[in-house]
Amino acid sequence: MRRTKPEVREINPDVRYNSVLVQEFINRVMRRGKKSLAARLVYDAFDMVQEKTGRPAVDIFEQAIKNVGPIMEVRPRRVGGTTYQVPLEVPARRRMTLAMRWIIQAAKARTGKSFSEKLAAELLDANNNQGAAVRKREETHKMAEANRAFSHFRV
DSSP: OOSSSOOOOOOOOOOTTHHHHHHHHHHHHTTTHHHHHHHHHHHHHHHHHHHHSSSSSHHEEEEEEEHHHHHHEEEOOOOEEEEEEEEEOOOHHHHHHHHHHHHHHHHHHSOOOOHHHHHHHHHHHHHHHHHHHHHHHHHHHHHHHHTTGGTOOOO
């Protein structure tokens, strides 16, 4: 590799659920350093999810992250002047990061309502293997499957 990998920062668990995963999600929702606003939005969404399902919101959230996280993705690799899309397995850390990113993007893309309601709806959809975030994962898997012929060009 050309560059060294940055060390992974220690993230403290969130206040309400004592979960590092939830705290990371809050950090991803946060814009312009407004962490208390991001936390309020996420906790409101979790409350809505818990109301609708009757199950703990953290369990639904963790299941949604698992359902959205991609197993394979394509990475570009230059071989002899040609760029091939090489399918590779996604490391656990990146899988979680992509899942969070896709859930937030899908929630933002939904129409109407507050962000908390959109996020709650997207989390419920992701938990049921539906919604835009899950579609994004399927798209990524299709790309990896289509380019399986180039898998011998491992990065």
